[in-house]
Amino acid sequence: MGEALAGYHEKAIASNCKAGLRNSMRALLLINPYSRQGKKAQGSVKQHLEAVGVDVLEKTPQTPAQFSQLIHRYHPQVDCAIIGGGDGTLNAALPGLIATQLPLGVLPLGTANDLARTLHIPTSLPLACQAIAAGRIQRIDLGWVNGQYFFNVASCGLSVKITQKLSHQAKQRWGVFAYALTAWQVLRKSRPFTAEIVTPTQILTVKTIQIAVGNGRYYGGGLSVAPDAAIDDARLDTYSLEVKHWWQVLWFLPALWLGPRNTALGMRTLDGEEITIRTRRSQPITIDGELATHTPATFRVIPKLLPVFVPDTSESQAIAL
Numbered sequence: 001m002g003e004a005l006a007g008y009h010e011k012a013i014a015s016n017c018k019a020g021l022r023n024s025m026r027a028l029l030l031i032n033p034y035s036r037q038g039k040k041a042q043g044s045v046k047q048h049l050e051a052v053g054v055d056v057l058e059k060t061p062q063t064p065a066q067f068s069q070l071i072h073r074y075h076p077q078v079d080c081a082i083i084g085g086g087d088g089t090l091n092a093a094l095p096g097l098i099a100t101q102l103p104l105g106v107l108p109l110g111t112a113n114d115l116a117r118t119l120h121i122p123t124s125l126p127l128a129c130q131a132i133a134a135g136r137i138q139r140i141d142l143g144w145v146n147g148q149y150f151f152n153v154a155s156c157g158l159s160v161k162i163t164q165k166l167s168h169q170a171k172q173r174w175g176v177f178a179y180a181l182t183a184w185q186v187l188r189k190s191r192p193f194t195a196e197i198v199t200p201t202q203i204l205t206v207k208t209i210q211i212a213v214g215n216g217r218y219y220g221g222g223l224s225v226a227p228d229a230a231i232d233d234a235r236l237d238t239y240s241l242e243v244k245h246w247w248q249v250l251w252f253l254p255a256l257w258l259g260p261r262n263t264a265l266g267m268r269t270l271d272g273e274e275i276t277i278r279t280r281r282s283q284p285i286t287i288d289g290e291l292a293t294h295t296p297a298t299f300r301v302i303p304k305l306l307p308v309f310v311p312d313t314s315e316s317q318a319i320a321l
Contacts, residue, residue, distance in 0.1 A: 025135070027105065028078040029058040030067055030093065032085030035110045041125060045084055045107060048126050052133035054082075064092035071096030078102065080309070082132060086110015087152060091288040094142070094149045094306075103307040105132035112221040112289065115151045118231050119310050131311035139304040140231045143215030143287075146297050149305075150287040151231075153219035156277065156295060157210035158190050158241070160284045193283060195295075197240065198276040206268065210241040211277060213299045219289075226269065234303040235271050242266040275299045 027049065031042055046056045057078055061067050071081050071093060082105035083093050089110060097104055107128050108116035115121075119138070122128050143150040190209050197204045197211070214225030214237045226237035243266045279295040286292060 024055070025053070025080065025133070026055040026057060026078045027132070028071065028074045028081045028102070029056050030061055030070060030081065030083050031058075031107070031109065032067075032083075032089040033060060035085040035089055041084060041107070041109050045125065045129070048129040049082070049132070051126075052130050054129070054133050056082075064089075067093040068096030068099075071100055071102065075100040075102055080105055080132070082107060084109045087112055087114050087288045088290045090115055090151060091149075091290060094151075097306060098142075098149065101307065103137055103309060105309045112219075114153075114218040114221070114288075115216060115231075117218045117222065118152070118216040119308060121311060127311075132309045134309075134312060136310055136312055137307045138232065138310045139307050141215055141234055142302045142305045143213065143236060144300045144302055145213070145285065145287060146293040148287060148292055149302070150215060150292075152216040152288050153212050153214045153225055154285055154287040154292075154297075154299060155210065155212035155219075156195075156279075156283040156285045156297075157193065157208060159210060159212065159220070160286050160291070192242070192244070194280050195240070195283075196278040197238070197270070198278070199270060199272050200274060201272075204268075206240050206242055208240045208242045211238065213238045213275060213277075215301060226271070232304065234301055235273060236275060236299055236301050238270045238272075238275055238299075240268040242268060273301050 029046065029049065031045060033042060042060075046058055049056050057074060059070050059074070061070060067083070067089070075081075075096075080103040081093070081097060081100075083090055084107035086108075087110060090104075090106065093104075096102075106116050106119065106121050107125065108121060108123055113123065116123070116128075119140075121131060140151075143152075143154060145154045192207045192209050194205065194207050195211060197206060212219070212225060214229055216225070216231040217229045218224055225239065229237045276298045277295050283295045284291055285294055285297055
């Protein structure tokens with residue numbers, strides 16, 4: 001059913017674009033008014049979209065659950081769903097997007113905007129709207145952990161403490177720098193935990209302060225999960241940060257920005273389609289920056305599950321419609 005819906009929407013958009021009838025593309029527009037730039041952008045997004053020929057049906061969700069509810073309710077009336085907000089907002093819309101297979105248009109109005117960064121979507125609102133109107137669609141992979149889907153990264157350890165301490169006010173005031181400031185505050189109090197990492201070919205017991213399992217390329221406001229990670233490569237990229245003292249993490253800061261590699265000094269990397277993490281004490285897990293589940297946890301990649309609008313300048317393989 002999902003594939004049939006996806007094919008219908010993609011063919012309809014393709015037909016409209018080839019015929020030069022882009023104004024016949026009707027979009028459900030959902031903006032998170034509580035995202036960093038959401039309230040400010042609310043007045044102008046519809047204008048920008050209509051200026052490039054997109055017919056807009058605008059609704060304003062008040063809770064995370066309403067994103068999926070509104071997508072389910074209105075999907076028979078529209079050709080695509082445009083979501084304005086950050087990575088947490090996009091994740092909240094995932095159940096509805098997966099079920100309906102509406103192509104997703106991303107407006108990066110949050111703090112980190114890591115999915116937009118992975119897909120090379122411009123931070124400029126007019127340019128992001130133009131990318132949607134152009135009708136270029138890429139089918140991307142999604143990560144899955146304990147029954148929940150994610151775009152970017154799921155992790156346990158240090159990142160959870162950062163999420164728990166990071167306030168909405170700090171994100172509003174400092175933007176992406178709030179992640180670095182909060183990380184510095186919690187890093188000095190972090191202690192290693194013991195974990196068992198299980199793949200189809202090996203079982204590893206590690207003492208670590210952070211395990212991150214990535215589907216996309218970026219997380220945490222621009223950190224890279226692996227130097228060659230891609231959101232359409234049908235694999236998960238995992239790293240474990242195995243240090244004895246918090247200050248040793250400072251040595252790995254360049255690697256965390258560029259993408260971790262195996263080193264003899266405490267950085268372990270793995271990749272594959274499935275991975276399981278078990279811990280002596282249950283550890284909370286964040287997905288796309290939101291607390292979501294806990295260990296034990298099994299992670300999988302679901303290839304090419306979701307159609308997303310991407311700009312023509314994207315370096316990823318895309319379907320030119």
